[in-house]
Amino acid sequence: MTGRRATRLLLAAGVLLTLLTAGCGVRPSAVITGSAAQAGQSEGIHLYLVWRGQLALVIRPTNVVAAPAVSHGALADGPFLMLAEGPDESERGRGLTSEVPAGLVPTAPVVAKADGLTVTVNGAVTSLSAIAAAQIVCTVADNAALTGQGTRYAPVTLVGSDGVRPPRSCPIK
């Protein structure tokens, strides 16, 4: 056996030993993904308010809900009206606000078509902030989906006294 062969043998043994030692124990892993996320029931009315400057899903317990003051249609009126009323006391306590102007209410039932929903309100829509528009879009689409009028992600067109706001989908998926 020559020196070179011996050296090579030693090297191989060393590599093997290193591999064995390095492979021992519980190693950190990459992210492993599994089935779909946990889902469950919720009790209360879904509406979208602003939390720390961002659009947020709010569940308002049903026992707190007061009867709507005005009724303009069968569809999506309840939540929409709640939106117009702004956050209640408990919600304000949690830091929730609303950018939808008070008193902005639908003047006609939501119209569902193949390419989306259309809702007509009693005020200006083009001047609404992006978050305020999103609040209306998400709340309307969410409740329309609950009653079988399209899906949650259906684009919603807002029609107001000052014109039409192009269709948008709810950004929360």
Place this chain on the structure above:
Amino acid sequence: MTVRWAGGRALGLRVRLVLVFALLGVTTTAVVASVSYIQARTVILQQAQDAAAVSLTDQLAKVYPIRELPPTQEELETLAQQLSNRESYAVIVYRDMSTGNAAAPEPLTPQLRQAVGSGVVAWQRVSRDGEPVLVIGTQLRLDRTDGASVPSGLEVYSVRSLAPEQQSIDRLATFAWLTGGLSLVLAVLLALLAARGVLRPVRELGQAARRLGEGDLTTRLTVRGADELADVARTFNDTAGTLERQVGELRRMEADARRFVADVSHELRTPLAAMTAVTDVLDEEADRLPGDAGRAARLVSQETQNLTQLVNDLIEVSRFDSGTARLALDNVDVAAAVTATLRLRGWADRVRTELPPGVVARLDPRRLDVIVANLVGNALRHGAEPVSVRLRAEEDWMTIEVDDHGPGLDAQVLPHVFDRFYKADTARTRSEGSGLGLAIAWENARLHRHAGQPGSLVAGNGPTGGAVFTLRLPRVAADPAGSGGVR
């Protein structure tokens, strides 16, 4: 001889066998242990992960229905406590709000957050302060009557220590290392055993071969088993047997030849004695015989003398060969004996002598005479004058040096000077001597022994170029009885 075997060589058979066995054992164990280790580790971790996932799912079922969103920090903490148990604790995240200590960030990697944010259950093993932990994360989604679900914005991460699993796996590793070590020891033991089994016959073979080489032709090996080594041993025995037979045959033939020479020499003595008597008469008459007849008579006389000399030498040599040569010891004044030898041969005027008087030795005077006569005669015949004889005496030994001033002895000739019938000059096939003179002188010198050491006769060249023969004899030669001069 044994040291050489016991010490072993740098990479002898034993070392190589041990290396190969050890390598084989270790490699096999390493492969088997590694595979089973990895397999077991995968199973252990898989089970832990599955159990953790099932446990988390069970616990999360209790969270629903969700009655209020978004949660306050207190509600998050309460929920986290609800979801924590002995084995794991929960971290609840809502947007940029989360439970847990802000100073010690939870082991949630951005990759995990991203995977969970995409709406699936995701888990990851991470190292927290050197301790392996399993983090399982999921969104809490809200079912809808239309079958879809919306994200509530809540994310639950269950952090579970994998220390027990780590311990189990470490035990596996310890066990694997232990197995490897044991198999290494076992492999080395087996290798040593195998090496002993192989090396013992080889060692015996080596020793037997050495004994055979040293001349013990009766050496035989014990044949064990029926493997290749046994074959080698059998072949060795056959070879040794054949060798013994052939050497015996050769010795017998040599002895026969010597006896034949001795017998022939003896048989020739009687007719030669008669012939010598006749040639003596012829010699006297030769001068009166005319021309060719006279020359022929002188030639016959001369050759008869040579033949007589040759036969006498042959008889002398056969005595040495048969071990029957004996010393007839006597106290001799060496200087006087040498002088007498030279005077008797008529060389006294031609030889310069340095013979310190008073050197008395106990030796065979006839043999001393033969040796000196041979050496001086040789020097006068083949060397060049002046020839000198020097005697030197020591306490127990004495030395007689005979040198000439000729060209000296050729380096090729030197080792054969004392061979029988060796002729330095091949062109001259007929020399004056019998060709046995120096051989007989050599045997005679060796016949004188003192303290177990034989006398010697050495040929060489002097510093001036002439041949130098150095005779060394004991001052008191041992009694020759029983001490034969067998060559």
